[in-house]
Amino acid sequence: MRDGRALLNIALPQPDTVLSGPFWSGPVRVLRAAASGPSIRIEAVGLSDNQYYDRTLTADQFQSLVKEEQGGTFTFDADPRLFRLATEALRIHLAHAFDPQFAVSVSQVDPLPHQLDAVYKHLLPLPRIRFLLADDPGAGKTIMAGLLMRELIQRQDVRRILVLCPKALTDQWRREMWERFRERFTLLTGESISGAYGVNAWLENDRVVASLDLALQEHILPGLEQATWDLVVFDEAHKLAAYRFGPRGKIDKTKRYMLAEKLATRTKHLLLMTATPHKGDDENFRLLMALLDDKVFASLKGLRSALDQDQSPYFLRRMKEAMRHFDGRPIFLPRHVDTIGYPLDPHEQDLYDAVTHYVATGLEQAESNRNRNVGLALTILQRRLASSLYAITRSLGLEFGQTSARRC
Structure with missing residues (x-):
């Protein structure tokens, strides 16, 4: 009677349910299951050996020794609230496939036309982003970088992100990434790295903002060189300078440039941002672009060929005069430059x-x-x-x- 009463509270496994237990040599797929007095008769086929099994188990044996590995026929008897949460999670996970500007929809930003154009027309279509974003000051390059990060994260293309910028901009980066995109970045300083005894802070944190000059220090650089990244962003990238003296002269690389060279080989995506990409020295500019692809930009001829395209996969620069609101109004007031001469004594x-x-x-x-x-x-x-x-x-x-x- 005890087993019979227990059986009344047991849901029989449905056809195609996968079970495991000591009564079979491995997982089995249920063909039929029926109550047989105070016991359960289970007919099943082994998944690995395709052997037919016919076992009769007591209610206690079924409850304590049999484990359901995979459900069979749907019974629709689960908690509807949990089902709703699961479907909502799946909907959000796949939203980027149906919303072409998903990052805009889930972020606290009102992007301008030139920002959307940069992210969704020039950057995201690239299978491997190696890009110099060189818009005029005030164009909102940080917002563009944030939209790019949000899209790549949602598509599960990036997980580990490193932002290197001047020290004065580190707090601004952290604040904007959290307030606008709800992405929490860790600020690494000399104190936080030194205080992490026995731990490499560059490996432990997936979203990092740090000062470019901090990363150059001799006691900091070895730890950074051990880490790999999915996306590295250099803000104020014109500081990554290298010069050649004469047509065939030796190349003089700054420490910042050599750091960028190392990190370029340890990341899938690389984004350089600066408002002053060209200093009037074509070779200096070529060396900056060589951080993105040293083969394409191996010569000045290659530089001109890669950047002469209507839509270069490496470079984008827009001036303030070309930036407009959605209704066509200029974003910035017009600039008037005039050289005024005056007589000298x-x-x-x-x-x-x-x-x-x-x-x-x-x-x-x-x-x-x-x-x-x-x-x-x-x-x-x-x-x-x-x-x-x-x-x-x-x-x-x-x-x-x-x-x-x-x-x-």
Whole structure:
């Protein structure tokens, strides 16, 4: 009677249910199950050996020793609230397949047309993103990067993300990623890395914001070099500088550039962002683009070929004048640039000519000696001259003092 009463509370396994237990050599698929007095008769076929089984089990044996591995015929007797949660989770998981701008729908942003164009027309269609985003200042490049991250995360294309930027921008990146996209990034500092005894903070955290100059430090770099990433973002990427002196001269790479070279090989996607990509030096610009693809940008010819396309898969730059609201109104007020001349007094003209001659002569000598620092210092003298007589007098005094000290 005890088994009979227990049997009344047991739901019989439905056809095609997969069961496992000590009564079979492995998992079995149920063909039929029926109550037989106080017991259960189960006819099944083994999944691995295709053997037919006919077993009669007591209610206690079935409850304590048999495990259901996979349900069979649907009974629709589950909790409807849990079913609703499951379907909602699946709907959100697949939403990107039906909403072409899913990140916009789930983020706290009102993107502008040029931002949508960059993310959904130029970046997301690329199977492997290696891109320089070089819009004018104020275009909202951080928002574009956030939309890109959100889309790639939802599509399960990226999990580990590293953002390297100037120290002054680290808090802004963290704040905007959380407030606008609900993505929580960890700020790594020298103290947090040193305090993680026995743990590599670059490996432990999947979403990281850090200062570019912090990553360069000798005691920090080895830990970073151990990590791999799905997406690396360099903000203010013009700081990743490298120079070539002469057509076949040696390439002088800054530490920031060499760090970017290493990380470029340890990430699937690489996004560079800067408002000043070109400094008037084609070779410097080519070396920056070579971080994205060193084969495509192996020469200046390759650079021009890759960027002359209507829609380059590597580069995008829009000026403020071209940016519009959805109704066609300009986003930024028009800029008017005018050079206003003014006459110089005779003594001012003499000083201007003398400084110009000194700078031109010094620049020529600096170029021949491949001393870029001297060339930069001389160029600054012209700015000081345009500032005031006092400024150029002070600068020339310091310059002559340093020159005399070097000669001694």
